[in-house]
Amino acid sequence: MICGYRFSERWYLLLLLVMPVLAVAQQRVAGRVVCEGKGVKDVVVSCGAATVRTDARGRYVLYPDAAEKFVQISVPSGYKVHCDTTIPRFYKKITTAGNAYDFTLSRNPVDDNKHVFFAQADVQVTSQEDLAAYRKEVVSDMLAHLDTYRGQDVFGIDLGDMVGDTPSLFPDYIHSMAPLNIPFYRAIGNHDMAYWGRSFETSERTFNDYFGPTLFSFNKGKAHYIVLNNNFYVGRDYFYMGYVDERTFRWLQQDLSYVPKGSVVFVMMHIPTQLQKAQQPFVYDYSTIADQTVNAAALHKMLEGYNAHIISGHMHYNLNVVYNDALYEHNTAAACATWWQAPVCLDGTPRGYAVYEVEGNSVKWHYKSAGFDQSHQFRSYYQQSKDTLQVIANVWNYDEKWKVEWLENGELMGAMKPFSGFDPLAYAYCSDKEKIKYDWISPIETTHLFKATLREPGSRVQVRVTDRFGRVYLEEVKKDK
Numbered sequence: 001m002i003c004g005y006r007f008s009e010r011w012y013l014l015l016l017l018v019m020p021v022l023a024v025a026q027q028r029v030a031g032r033v034v035c036e037g038k039g040v041k042d043v044v045v046s047c048g049a050a051t052v053r054t055d056a057r058g059r060y061v062l063y064p065d066a067a068e069k070f071v072q073i074s075v076p077s078g079y080k081v082h083c084d085t086t087i088p089r090f091y092k093k094i095t096t097a098g099n100a101y102d103f104t105l106s107r108n109p110v111d112d113n114k115h116v117f118f119a120q121a122d123v124q125v126t127s128q129e130d131l132a133a134y135r136k137e138v139v140s141d142m143l144a145h146l147d148t149y150r151g152q153d154v155f156g157i158d159l160g161d162m163v164g165d166t167p168s169l170f171p172d173y174i175h176s177m178a179p180l181n182i183p184f185y186r187a188i189g190n191h192d193m194a195y196w197g198r199s200f201e202t203s204e205r206t207f208n209d210y211f212g213p214t215l216f217s218f219n220k221g222k223a224h225y226i227v228l229n230n231n232f233y234v235g236r237d238y239f240y241m242g243y244v245d246e247r248t249f250r251w252l253q254q255d256l257s258y259v260p261k262g263s264v265v266f267v268m269m270h271i272p273t274q275l276q277k278a279q280q281p282f283v284y285d286y287s288t289i290a291d292q293t294v295n296a297a298a299l300h301k302m303l304e305g306y307n308a309h310i311i312s313g314h315m316h317y318n319l320n321v322v323y324n325d326a327l328y329e330h331n332t333a334a335a336c337a338t339w340w341q342a343p344v345c346l347d348g349t350p351r352g353y354a355v356y357e358v359e360g361n362s363v364k365w366h367y368k369s370a371g372f373d374q375s376h377q378f379r380s381y382y383q384q385s386k387d388t389l390q391v392i393a394n395v396w397n398y399d400e401k402w403k404v405e406w407l408e409n410g411e412l413m414g415a416m417k418p419f420s421g422f423d424p425l426a427y428a429y430c431s432d433k434e435k436i437k438y439d440w441i442s443p444i445e446t447t448h449l450f451k452a453t454l455r456e457p458g459s460r461v462q463v464r465v466t467d468r469f470g471r472v473y474l475e476e477v478k479k480d481k
Helices: 002-025 128-149 167-180 205-211 246-256 286-291 296-302 424-431
Strands: 029-035 044-047 050-053 059-062 070-074 091-093 103-107 114-120 153-158 184-186 216-220 223-227 231-233 240-242 264-268 307-312 319-324 327-331 352-359 362-369 379-385 388-394 403-408 411-415 417-421 446-453 461-466 472-476
Touching (some): 044 059, 070 216, 128 153, 128 167, 167 205, 240 286
Parallel strands (some): 114 153, 223 264, 264 307, 307 327
Antiparallel strands (some): 029 059, 044 050, 216 223, 352 362, 379 388, 417 446, 461 472
């Protein structure tokens, strides 16, 4: 009895010591989601990996880890949230214990089963001059292109690197986008991170202050949208790698559990998952781990069963990777092109942004070159090769379902031959070191080049490109290109 009493007493004392630790390990987060004063049922609310649906009165209760900073809703189809200067307020910062975290939705005045979004990557401003160029070249073009979709539900996605290690420019970047007057959801890029901290967990703090969480989702029509952070800061100087951490996977698993299989799912992130269709052997060098997501296979696995589109940036060139019929990655060219030094990216893609048109389960897309008509989908050149004259075409949004053909004196000559090489215009810009102030800028070889050899010099030559949606683009090759 004495031993039993002492044993029980010791366990009781131990529990008294442990209970405060358990209490601070979690927190209680509760609130309500309403529209026009009435609760909205089945809205997904999350705080880290803790996820729940609202009840019939719009109420929810969560018990997330104490370290979580935000509670957020996955805005349901047919609804909208308030925006502050293009920033959607789908989240609330967790403050004092006992607070109610309530969300107010408004009904979407248009049917969002048909909707459009603009995706820009790597604005990467470092100065007021860059911001002025961004407003003049890109924002003004977006404003004009928005007229094409008047009366439709339109929003934007920024794929990260909004600034170039200059967080002081976040307010000016936000102000520069104000004329667009549409919601813009934002992914964090490596140049948006807070460097010089001791761990990955410290790298989001500045982004959080301006834009909220780096991991969230929302819905439009039948489509589900996910934004995540795959820039893993390693706690040393400014170094990072492409990596999805376990916290993100746990949240993603919960988020996708509410999305029916077969749905269209868009996953937005800064660093590409892969740059080739097949996963390459792992090589432990910085350029490899910083330009791709080292554990991409696990992410691809989680997307099985969905009609998934991964949309990324980071590389300052345009590249499409079709893994299979249900998984497509769009690596988007840079809005800043070559860091505001030239109007084309390292592969010759003009500065611009991507446009996606979604209706039900159907998705179409095109690349919109800033300052050009929507029909500007390739650039053609003459190029002398030994004793022959060739025509070169750079088709920057190409994938294997496109056709690239050529005509000589009105006669269809057939398909042009794909090859890997440098875009002539990008090569010329990057070689002019008097105009390019960053000496590390160099063109890259691209695989979306095509060539054909003329039968007769002086012939009239046209290039005809047909995209995967059957849209045809025809251009006569000019001598001065």
